[in-house]
Amino acid sequence: MSEFATSAAPRDVVRRQYLASAAGDLEALRATLAPDVEWTEMAGFPLAGTYRTPDGVTSHVMERLGKAWDGWTAHDDTYVVDGENVVVLARYTAANKATGKPIDVRVAHHFVVRGGLIVRFEQFVDTALVRDAMSD
Template identity: 85%
Template sequence: MTAQATDFAASTAPADVVRRQYLASAAGDLQALRASLAPDVEWTEMAGFPLAGTYRTPEGVTAGVMERLAQDWDHWTAHDDTYIVDGENVVVLARYTAVNKNTGKPLDVRVAHHFTVRGGQIVRFEQFVDTAFVRDAMTD
């Protein structure tokens, strides 16, 4: 492992913490994903999204969001591409891609995520997505 990789793995910089969360999610590594979340995390999925609501605790987030996405979608991935950082706030412009298991329809939609990072852990998350695209992929 290079020194740079070691630095990234241990970094508490807000953008690095958020990036590790995306990498863990994409790899299906729920343990690593939970490690990026504060014990009192508040994770909010947007109104109109199939999993709308606020989830608390790392276990609540992975069980209520990531595990449920895996039940309904094949290859669910959040592709992070642009980071905007202001102190503890990190806004990520990204794209969701997946295939709905019931309809076979693909999903490819732009999203924005707002993270708040404190003490090297994500304490708050809020999702912004055009939920009509998600619903269209879920209906015949």
């Protein structure tokens, strides 16, 4: 195994989460999450709410995104790390399955990583752009 694959450094843990998500590897994604993780999707976002446990996060967020969107991807562009806090500037791209409308929207994610696992996540996104793609 490479050093990156086992690194507990907050940036590396978060990067592994993005790579697993992009690959659709929910098992690898769950492996980056603490058993008591708190994952918050922003108010106004279609999946708004706070989800707990690795299985809760993947079933209520990633699996639902996959059902509603073609090619849902979070592209992680810039990392800002301060101790256990990792802020990622990114963008979402996808096409809504019901409307066919695409999105390409900027987003910021705040992660807290402790002991090599993500313990908290909070999303910041222009929810109106996502909702517009979901309506005719």
